[in-house]
Amino acid sequence: MPTSLNLDNVTQALKEHYKPLTVKNMVYKDNPLLALMPKYERFGGENMPIPTQYGIANRRSATFSTGQGLNTATELARFVLTRVRDYSFASITGETIKATEGAADAFLKYATLEIDGAIQSLTRSLAVSMYGDGSGQIGTVGALSANTNGTGRTITLTNSENVTNFEVGMVLRFADNTTSALDSDTLQLPL
Numbered sequence: 421m422p423t424s425l426n427l428d429n430v431t432q433a434l435k436e437h438y439k440p441l442t443v444k445n446m447v448y449k450d451n452p453l454l455a456l457m458p459k460y461e462r463f464g465g466e467n468m469p470i471p472t473q474y475g476i477a478n479r480r481s482a483t484f485s486t487g488q489g490l491n492t493a494t495e496l497a498r499f500v501l502t503r504v505r506d507y508s509f510a511s512i513t514g515e516t517i518k519a520t521e522g523a524a525d526a527f528l529k530y531a532t533l534e535i536d537g538a539i540q541s542l543t544r545s546l547a548v549s550m551y552g553d554g555s556g557q558i559g560t561v562g563a564l565s566a567n568t569n570g571t572g573r574t575i576t577l578t579n580s581e582n583v584t585n586f587e588v589g590m591v592l593r594f595a596d597n598t599t600s601a602l603d604s605d606t607l608q609l610p611l
Contacts, residue, residue, distance in 0.1 A: 446539055451547040468501040506549075508542035510534040541587075548585050555598035558585035573611035 448455035460468075475495030481487035512534050520530040548558055559582035566573040577583060586592075590609045593602045 443539065446536065447543045447546075451543060453550055454543075454547045457550070463501070463503075467503070469498045470501060471496060471498045506542060506545050508538040508545070510538040544585075544587075553598060557598050558582065561594070573607065575607075575611065 473494060473496055475492075477494045478492040479487055479490040481490065510531075512531050517531050549556070552558070560578040561575055562578040563576040564573065565576075586609060588609055592607045592609065594605070594607075595602050
């Protein structure tokens with residue numbers, strides 16, 4: 421006969437309660453372009469074609485016969501949006517949750533801190549990607565150097581402003597260019 425579960429046994433399965441507006445505020449707070457962009461939140465199916473008109477029918481002239489003789493049509497194209505994945509995880513032990521849940525026991529709730537961090541990490545990825553080319557590139561290496569013993573590596577970015585795309589603890593993968601396969605080697609920041 422199974423034993424009954426109490427709250428301590430199911431702590432791992434409990435969620436921090438976030439109201440939808442709270443998450444939106446967290447996501448948009450430091451990302452003004454992301455906040456301004458219109459969102460379509462009911463994307464179903466395999467993909468979503470977006471037709472776009474980029475030229476008008478230009479059959480006009482100050483002369484009737486000239487305008488009638490022109491043969492330019494409306495110019496159309498379409499973009500096809502496809503799904504992509506981007507994951508962010510928070511991992512917290514039940515013991516850590518219990519040890520930090522009371523105001524008398526801790527300065528902050530670690531569960532909230534970790535979950536907020538996971539949301540912020542995913543938000544930064546989305547916001548940075550909005551300025552990218554779709555390849556996932558967050559910076560271009562101008563130079564990579566190391567001390568003679570192989571420690572103390574230094575990465576010099578081609579565009580120093582891209583430093584804001586990097587975080588402490590981030591694991592980096594490299595490629596020769598945006599269409600090349602990723603190298604199998606990784607580097608974790610700080611180097």
